[in-house]
Amino acid sequence: MTQQGVRRTAEQVLDLAPDASSRKAGSKLGVAGPWSGAGSGREGAVWGLCKGSGSKPYQTVVDLSDPAGPAYKCSCPSRKFPCKHALGLLLLWAGDEGEVPESEAVPDWAEQWLAGRRGRAETRKTQTAAGSAADPEAARKRAERRDQRVTAGATELERRLADLLRDGLASAERAGYGLWEETAARMVDAQAPGLASRVRELGAIPASGTGWPARLLEECALLHLLDQGWLHRDLLPDALTATVRTRLGLPTSADGPPVRDHWQVLAQYDTADAKLTTRRIWVHGADSGRTRLLLSFGAAGRAPELSLPVGLSLDADLSDYPGAGQIRATLGERHAPAAPAASRPPGTTTVRALTSYGEALREDPWLDSVPVTLDAVIPVPEDTSGSWHLADAESDTALPLTRSFLARPGLWRLVALAGGAPLTVFGECGHRGFTPLTAWAEGTAAPVSLC
Amino acid sequence: MTTAPTWDGLLTTALLGTDRRALPADPAGREAPAALLDAAAVAAVQRRAGLRPGRAGTRPEPAPADTRPTLPPAAAHRLTLLLADRPGGGGGRRGSTPDLTELLPQWLAVANAHGYAAPPQSVPALLDAARARTDLRPAALEFAGARALWLARLNPDWRFAQRSASGNASALPGTEDEEGVRRLWREGLFAERVALLTALRARTPADARELLAETWTQERAEDRLMFLDSLRAGLSADDEPFLEQALGDRSRNVRATAAELLSTLPCSALAARMAQRAATCVALDHTGSTAAIVVEAPAACDPEMERDGVTARPPAGRGERSWWLGQLVEAAPLETWPDRLGGRTPEQIVALPVTDDWQGELHAAWCRAAVRQRDARWARALLGSPSAPEAGGPGAVSLADRAKLLAALEADERAAWVAGFIAGHGLSEAFQLLGVCALPWTAPLGRAVVDALDIAREAGSYPWSFSGVMGLAERCLDPAETARLDSLLAVPDEREDASPGAGGYWAEAFQRLATTLRLRAAMVRELAPDGPA
Incomplete structure (x- = not known):
């Protein structure tokens, strides 16, 4: 792996930050001042000593060679991960001012940690190879018990939905949030986290403005559909059963055959709740034409491990997760260092974008959106409502932007980048509208991230 | 099978509850809520699968093309960092890390001097920054260019950008368009x-x-x-x-x-009249052993004086005769005085003793005259030697007046005077004077400030007594001076008489200064058209 392959830009480094305050603190440390003895090794390691408030400088080292994402080690007491020193060091290195020279001599303190990491990685590989199925009989029993609990949970949820429909949705507005929270907690106990999160979302709908009864009925009906799918899973085709399991949040593993391709990173964004940060990375295969979703999770306060800068292209294996209409995959072996992608993904029109969503619903009726690249669209404001559309440059059709996107700074970046002219936009297209994630201005290959 | 109920029918039943509004009997024998949910699930998926794009509204006029050259990549990255560092967040001690928001004005000035175009996607952040800080507006709007005005029309938050641009001279009729000028003058x-x-x-x-x-x-x-x-x-x-x-x-x-x-x-009739009046009030007195200035303030303010702009009624607490004298001397051309006072130079005149405590009043009026007439010779004479002992004390000339007098001098001379002042009197009074010096500070001025900071550290006080000067130094010191700071970056051994921990805080403050200077040097380098890619 060569230096150039892994060198990142300042934005890409800042994407690694676990939160906004780390980003700020890290960017302040991305200058030569506090650093001494900085260097970088051939295998993708970067190290340096950072002068802090104490007398002893912090020892910071980053290992970028792991395909699963960079690893960090710093002698500072921060619980953030990566800490501001690691971010600052990477920024300094990204700045390419010659402050972080390539060096063969790795300092002892850095070498120790790097060697330890590589040792552990080897052990892990051999262990996985040795096989993990310790006791297939016990595992089967565990799975059976879990299925029974989920069945009990789904049955109970069906009863609650029936009660709700008997009393009328108007009562849901009066019942408030507490009822749904309690039901969600029951679904967590039933080990069906997918049901739990859908139930929690139901609780927010009555406060979501005009038209809420229709939205609530739709979501209740789809939840009912999911319950019924589970309760009658013996009647479903295998692929659809797998989809139902995924939607219920039951554990699955990527067992699809590895597909090697040049996977271009289209977008990366995080969503966080109190306990978990979820990172979504959209990639597009230049040869296969497939778009796949990589997920990575981090506990609260930690950035998820996997980080793929937008605009790079990876020569790597991807394995699909099971289920009809599922596009989640996992990243396998990387065959070459990442390189900047030379082109943008092929685009389509607004009409075809919605058609592809409709078709995807055939395989997974619970799908909220599909990844789509729109070609030659112009952001157009609605006259009064403050909402925006993406309109085809060549015809008078347009897709509304989702309400949540309108409140984000990405909207104005998109509008400014377009300047009233057509551009290419990648995003998620579904029944709530279109959520732009990345855009390419006319005549450039450089993507601009909108999330 | 009966015909499927419409979505609206399903919704009404769902809202009221199946107990109150029955559905048609279900042939499959399902309970009413289950039948309703089944039908609604089918309808929901049908609706979603059948979604079609809407009609587009009126498209905005395309933004005018920006023909300026694009930023070098390293400079574009720097801009992202500077704009990401918003003020407000993370209060408290700054430690040894530089304050990036304070560098944005300088970055914009250099980028504008090179005539670069702003990356379009950075225009919203530039407008937000300009909205928060009025002092940034002219430079930020110039850099953001026509796209900023185009964007501001679409977002009421940025309306200020259109206002700022409306005073633009390009919208006015040309001089040759005499009719247009007159119409605008009459009707505008x-x-x-x-x-x-x-x-x-x-x-x-x-x-x-x-x-x-x-x-x-x-x-x-x-x-x-x-x-x-x-x-x-x-x-x-x-x-x-x-x-x-x-x-x-x-x-x-x-x-x-x-x-x-x-x-x-100076050649106006009014100036001549004022000179005549002032000269009758100020004369040379040879009666004593040394020459002195004797002042006889005017006894009355006649209508001619009032017509020439003298305000008859003094502000509360001031004698009316000294008030009139001040106005006469201030408005009289300074060339009057060498002739009137025995052919002396301004320096000699300022050095003359003044009888009966008139010195303060007279010198203050000369200061105002020197500022008004932008007379460098008189300004120099009134400022005196920067290292003179009385210059630091509450002398005849206040700090605010001195700052104004300095503005009448050339940039180099101004810097040299302030450098001398700091060398003689330290930094405690220097903040206002430093504010009128040109950027970046000249080498002698920069050295004087750094040396004075070093002396303040040696004296054992805490650095935050000097945070104002430190902040100025971070913005104004020439980055070429960075090397001179090297010896100040280490934490010195704690002395007994020093404030506890002061050494560490000073080292931190100097580190921040050095880091900021390096950063400024890097910024300028990145913006050079043939700079590092």
Whole structure:
């Protein structure tokens, strides 16, 4: 792996930050001042000593060679991960001012940690190879018990939905949030986290403005559909059963055959709740034409491990997760260092974008959106409502932007980048509208991230 | 099978509850809620699968193309970092890390000097930054270019950008368009008329004066005052007749402004009259062993003096005779004094003793005259030697007056004087004086500041007593001086008489200074057109 392959830009480094305050603190440390003895090794390691408030400088080292994402080690007491020193060091290195020279001599303190990491990685590989199925009989029993609990949970949820429909949705507005929270907690106990999160979302709908009864009925009906799918899973085709399991949040593993391709990173964004940060990375295969979703999770306060800068292209294996209409995959072996992608993904029109969503619903009726690249669209404001559309440059059709996107700074970046002219936009297209994630201005290959 | 109920029918039943509003009996024998949910699930998926795009609204006019060259990549990354560092968040101690928001103005100035185009996607962040900080607006809007104005029309948050651009001279008719100029002058709004007069004055001063003279008698008093003020630029002897006539104006403020403008024209009749009056009040006294200045303040303020702009009624707490004297001396040309006081130079005149405690009043009036007439010789004489002991104390000339006098000097001389002042008196009084020095600081001035900071550290006080000067140094010190800071970056051994921990805080403050200077040097390098990629 060569230096150039892994060198990142300042934005890409800042994407690694676990939160906004780390980003700020890290960017302040991305200058030569506090650093001494900085260097970088051939295998993708970067190290340096950072002068802090104490007398002893912090020892910071980053290992970028792991395909699963960079690893960090710093002698500072921060619980953030990566800490501001690691971010600052990477920024300094990204700045390419010659402050972080390539060096063969790795300092002892850095070498120790790097060697330890590589040792552990080897052990892990051999262990996985040795096989993990310790006791297939016990595992089967565990799975059976879990299925029974989920069945009990789904049955109970069906009863609650029936009660709700008997009393009328108007009562849901009066019942408030507490009822749904309690039901969600029951679904967590039933080990069906997918049901739990859908139930929690139901609780927010009555406060979501005009038209809420229709939205609530739709979501209740789809939840009912999911319950019924589970309760009658013996009647479903295998692929659809797998989809139902995924939607219920039951554990699955990527067992699809590895597909090697040049996977271009289209977008990366995080969503966080109190306990978990979820990172979504959209990639597009230049040869296969497939778009796949990589997920990575981090506990609260930690950035998820996997980080793929937008605009790079990876020569790597991807394995699909099971289920009809599922596009989640996992990243396998990387065959070459990442390189900047030379082109943008092929685009389509607004009409075809919605058609592809409709078709995807055939395989997974619970799908909220599909990844789509729109070609030659112009952001157009609605006259009064403050909402925006993406309109085809060549015809008078347009897709509304989702309400949540309108409140984000990405909207104005998109509008400014377009300047009233057509551009290419990648995003998620579904029944709530279109959520732009990345855009390419006319005549450039450089993507601009909108999330 | 019965016909499927419509979505609206399903929704009404769902809202009221199946107990209150029954569905048609279900042939499959399902309970009513289950049948309702089944039907709704089918309808929901049908609706979603059948979604079609809407009609597009009116498309915005395309933004005008920006023909300026694009930023070098390293500079574009730097801009992202500077704009990501918003003020407000993370209060408290700054430690040794630089304050990036303070560097944005400098970055914008250099980028504008090179004439780069802003990356379009950075324009919203630039507008937000300019909205939060008025001082950034001109530079940020220039850099953001036409795309910022185009964008501001779409977002009410950025309306200020359109306002800031409306005073733009390009919207005014050209000088050759005489008809257009006259129409705008007759019919325009007040702000437009001021902009027109200012623009015209900058190109052909006489035309502006003639335009104003045509409608002068019909203007309201407060408008006359503003218009008269725009004659300050490009003032010359040609304006004298007009200004003399304005001395007879109905409004006192207009008369005072006309008098002030006339007094800055040393050859004007008013200046000559003032010189004559002032000279009768100030004379050389040879009766003692050494020469001295004797002052006889005017005994009355006659109507002619009032017509020439002297305010008869003093502010509360001041004697009226000394008040009149101050106004006469301030408005008299400074050339009067060498002749009047025995052919002495300004330095010699300032050094003369003044009898009966008149020195403060007289010197203060000369200071105002030197500032008004932008007379470097007198400013130099009144400032005196920067290292003189009385310069640091509460002498005849206040710090605010000194800052104004410094502005009458050339940049290099100004910097040298302030450097001398800091070397003699330390930093505690220097903040205001440093504020009038040109950027970046000259080498002698920079060294004086760093040495004085070092002395303050040696004295054992805490650095935050000097945070104002430190902040100025971070923005104004020439990055070439960074190497001189090296010896100050280490934490010194704690001395017994020093404040606890002060050494560490000083080292931190100096580290921040050095880091900021390096960062500024890197910023400038990245913006060079053939700089590092």
